[in-house]
Amino acid sequence: MKIALIEPKPPINVYFFLTQLPLLGPLFLGTQLKNAGHEVKVFKEDMVPVYNEKTDELHPYLKEADVVGFTTITHTIKRAYMIADAIKRKYPGKKIIMGGPHPSACPEEALEHADQVCVREGEYVALDMFEGRNNDPIVHGPRVDINDVPIMDLNILQGYKYREKRVRMKYAPLMASRGCPFGCTFCSVTWMFGGKYRIKDSDIVMEEVMMRYKEGFKKGFFYDDNFAAKHDETKVLLEKIIRADLDFTWSSQFSVHVAKDRELVDLLKRAKCQTLFIGVESINPEALKDMHKSQSVKMIKDSISTLLAAGLRVHSMFILGADSDTEETMEETIRFSKSSGSTTAQFSILFPIPGTPLYDEVKAQDRIYINDWQYYDGSHSVILPKNISPLKLQQKLIHAYRHFYSRKTLHWLASRVGFFIWKILNKKYMKYLRYFSRRLKKEGILKDGVLTLRGLRTDAIPRILPEVPRRKMDGQTP
Numbered sequence: 420m421k422i423a424l425i426e427p428k429p430p431i432n433v434y435f436f437l438t439q440l441p442l443l444g445p446l447f448l449g450t451q452l453k454n455a456g457h458e459v460k461v462f463k464e465d466m467v468p469v470y471n472e473k474t475d476e477l478h479p480y481l482k483e484a485d486v487v488g489f490t491t492i493t494h495t496i497k498r499a500y501m502i503a504d505a506i507k508r509k510y511p512g513k514k515i516i517m518g519g520p521h522p523s524a525c526p527e528e529a530l531e532h533a534d535q536v537c538v539r540e541g542e543y544v545a546l547d548m549f550e551g552r553n554n555d556p557i558v559h560g561p562r563v564d565i566n567d568v569p570i571m572d573l574n575i576l577q578g579y580k581y582r583e584k585r586v587r588m589k590y591a592p593l594m595a596s597r598g599c600p601f602g603c604t605f606c607s608v609t610w611m612f613g614g615k616y617r618i619k620d621s622d623i624v625m626e627e628v629m630m631r632y633k634e635g636f637k638k639g640f641f642y643d644d645n646f647a648a649k650h651d652e653t654k655v656l657l658e659k660i661i662r663a664d665l666d667f668t669w670s671s672q673f674s675v676h677v678a679k680d681r682e683l684v685d686l687l688k689r690a691k692c693q694t695l696f697i698g699v700e701s702i703n704p705e706a707l708k709d710m711h712k713s714q715s716v717k718m719i720k721d722s723i724s725t726l727l728a729a730g731l732r733v734h735s736m737f738i739l740g741a742d743s744d745t746e747e748t749m750e751e752t753i754r755f756s757k758s759s760g761s762t763t764a765q766f767s768i769l770f771p772i773p774g775t776p777l778y779d780e781v782k783a784q785d786r787i788y789i790n791d792w793q794y795y796d797g798s799h800s801v802i803l804p805k806n807i808s809p810l811k812l813q814q815k816l817i818h819a820y821r822h823f824y825s826r827k828t829l830h831w832l833a834s835r836v837g838f839f840i841w842k843i844l845n846k847k848y849m850k851y852l853r854y855f856s857r858r859l860k861k862e863g864i865l866k867d868g869v870l871t872l873r874g875l876r877t878d879a880i881p882r883i884l885p886e887v888p889r890r891k892m893d894g895q896t897p
């Protein structure tokens with residue numbers, strides 16, 4: 420059987436420098452399907468696009484493929500639907516299966532464009548779905564034993580190799596665990612993979628590291644959401660990496676708790692961990708509480724300084740716009756990002772990922788004013804913040820980047836150019852935001868402590884960002 424697995428490209432690629440990192444679902448499942456004897460091609464659209472919407476042309480392999488699978492997050496779901504619809508239009512008999520975080524949270528919506536949807540993990544159900552033994556429209560994937568997950572065969576990734584030379588992928592994709600013991604309200608990981616942290620046998624991880632190293636990779640990225648949730652087991656793996664003595668640096672995501680264990684920090688440094696991506700989110704204690712972060716402001720500050728003092732790089736990730744955030748608290752967080760000495764920083768606007776407690780909460784409160792999934796990426800304001808206008812919040816995000824990256828001329832220049840381009844690409848969004856903020860000012864009321872707009876009903880907002888009505892229609896609900 421011929422199988423195509425597609426990771427659609429995002430509408431605007433703000434992560435262009437990191438886009439060599441493919442989502443691992445298609446690589447794990449594709450390897451499994453290949454091992455079962457199928458011909459598998461994985462298309463990460465940033466590398467090899469599969470659809471030209473201007474000419475309505477599909478990649479030739481999609482004609483040959485018997486089954487087409489999609490892996491998508493909320494931000495890329497619209498393109499997944501567009502490509503799936505084009506496939507169905509041209510080849511009506513072709514089977515389409517969708518999976519990934521967004522279809523898992525919204526399976527009925529995805530079924531309007533696919534024959535089957537996989538909810539949560541795919542490894543134990545994919546073979547039956549692709550080979551046609553399980554034809555249920557919605558298939559719930561059980562939690563897998565991650566030691567059963569095969570070592571990825573990167574050769575199935577189209578565009579990965581060019582004339583036997585590796586191109587585009589700088590970081591070897593690796594994964595040593597699944598799940599997260601924390602329950603941050605905005606994150607879909609605990610819902611997708613569970614609160615029980617599953618860690619891979621360190622020998623299997625080492626086998627994969629060695630394989631990537633032999634393939635020529637000098638850098639790696641562990642896709643774990645919390646690389647060191649179980650300190651003792653992580654230490655076993657780190658000791659093995661140190662013993663292997665490779666010319667190989669790597670990075671991963673961590674919680675601030677990592678720095679409480681000095682031995683662990685020391686091992687990370689010796690194992691050539693380069694950058695720790697830390698979920699700081701805010702230094703407003705109330706905002707941390709809102710988001711159910713299991714960390715205090717003191718822990719954040721201690722953690723960053725300990726890691727930096729150990730010679731590690733810290734990429735701090737911040738979230739602006741929690742319910743307890745005011746302009747002042749956000750300013751404090753922004754000032755802290757720079758004074759903390761963090762090597763790099765990333766700022767997001769709080770946004771509701773379907774499936775998360777935050778999504779259910781703001782939906783029930785009718786605070787979603789943009790339903791268009793393409794804006795669900797953390798760089799757009801889509802829900803009514805409590806203490807600031809949506810437009811001001813958007814401007815705060817831009818200000819945060821400018822402030823943090825003002826240290827070095829090159830960074831300053833890059834952030835200016837970056838946002839200039841962002842604004843051009845987001846003309847429609849900015850126009851809508853201005854219009855919406857104007858209406859909010861005119862009609863907004865405070866009800867039970869929540870800012871609401873008269874007549875705003877989350878479920879009545881269209882899925883496509885509405886055009887801004889002409890001035891005379893300003894009074895009407897969009």
Ligand code: B12
Nearest residue numbers: 429442443444488490492493518519520537540541607797
């Ligand atoms: C690595 C990573 C990145 C990388 C690159 C990812 C990429 N190519 O898009 C970087 C750092 C660039 C990144 C950026 C962003 N990310 Co990110 N990222 C991840 C991370 C940590 C790992 C992804 C991964 O490979 N997981 C492991 C694989 C095995 O899981 P999986 O893809 O879900 O696949 C399993 C199932 O879903 C299912 N499945 C998947 N596809 C299919 C297909 C079929 C046919 C079947 C049957 C089954 C199936 O089976 C798979 C195996 O069990 C996840 C968190 C996580 N643990 O998943 C967040 C995550 C995917 N990111 C997320 C987000 C929101 C973003 C950003 C918008 C930034 C932000 N503000 O956080 C951007 C957008 C990037 C873009 N594409 O435009 C969210 C997405 C939630 C959502 N519903 O949209 C996640 C889930 C994190 C979270 N906080 O909730 N990200």
